[in-house]
Amino acid sequence: MTDPHDVLRDDPELGGLVAExxxxxxxxxxxxxxxxxxxxxxxxVSMDAADAIEARLFDRVDVTPEAIAGVDPEVxxxxxxxxxxxxxxxxxxxxxxxxxxxHAYFDGMSDDAIRAELTAITGVGEWTAEMFxxxxxxxxxxxxxxxxxIRKGMQLLFGEDTTRGEMREIAxxxxxxxxxxxxxxxxxxxx
Numbered sequence: 001m002t003d004p005h006d007v008l009r010d011d012p013e014l015g016g017l018v019a020e021x022x023x024x025x026x027x028x029x030x031x032x033x034x035x036x037x038x039x040x041x042x043x044x045v046s047m048d049a050a051d052a053i054e055a056r057l058f059d060r061v062d063v064t065p066e067a068i069a070g071v072d073p074e075v076x077x078x079x080x081x082x083x084x085x086x087x088x089x090x091x092x093x094x095x096x097x098x099x100x101x102x103h104a105y106f107d108g109m110s111d112d113a114i115r116a117e118l119t120a121i122t123g124v125g126e127w128t129a130e131m132f133x134x135x136x137x138x139x140x141x142x143x144x145x146x147x148x149x150i151r152k153g154m155q156l157l158f159g160e161d162t163t164r165g166e167m168r169e170i171a172x173x174x175x176x177x178x179x180x181x182x183x184x185x186x187x188x189x190x191x
Contacts, residue, residue: 004140004177008184011174013157017184024183028138032103033096034063035136036118039128040088041081053080065101068093088123095121103137111139134179143171143178150182153189 009018029035041057042050057063057079061071068076068089076086095101106114111133118129130144144150145164154167162170174181 004180007177008174008181011181014174014181014184017187021184021187024180024187026134026138026140026179026183028103029136032101032106032132032136033065033093036092036096036124036128036132037063037068037089039131039135040085040092040123042131043085043125043128049080056080065093065096069097085123091122092124106137111142134182140179141176143168143174143182145171147182149186149189153185153187156188157185 005018005023008014011018037057038054041054045053057076060075060079061067071090073083073086073090076089077083081089099105109117114133114137115126115129118124118132119126124132127144127146130142130146133139133142134144145154145167151164151167154170155162158166158170171178171181
């Protein structure tokens with residue numbers, strides 16, 4: 001089996017980042033539901049705001065599908081979620097509970113099938129589904145071009161005028177390890 005870091009180490013743009021940051025890892029989350037809730041919390045807010053909301057939410061509520069599905073939405077709003085995000089989190093909780101989603105459920109499914117299933121849940125868009133694939137399931141070949149950090153990192157590496165289409169095209173050279181490449185692109189953006 002090929003080591004993704006060996007492949008990326010030979011890339012002209014990512015090789016230096018691999019040398020600088022070492023072997024970055026991609027491990028499936030122990031609890032995919034909790035990881036999806038984290039992604040919803042992180043939608044379209046700053047990292048600092050997301051960290052604060054996440055801490056309050058996890059402090060106030062048992063973050064399980066059953067508990068979130070049954071909690072009063074006001075509890076979620078007091079934790080810092082907007083009314084819309086509170087609805088999204090509850091939608092996800094009900095779906096996880098009703099469908100029995102867990103690691104075993106998603107085993108053997110393609111990334112595209114998982115994306116389609118998740119994005120059918122109100123509140124889960126393409127970016128959230130891609131974060132789930134990478135950080136909940138540890139899928140190795142996801143390139144979330146809708147992520148601001150990815151776009152900014154790609155522009156730093158390949159030029160300010162690099163379009164999303166060009167980013168996708170560039171990323172084909174990192175297949176089947178685009179998730180690992182994404183970790184390094186984020187590092188490029190973070191400095």
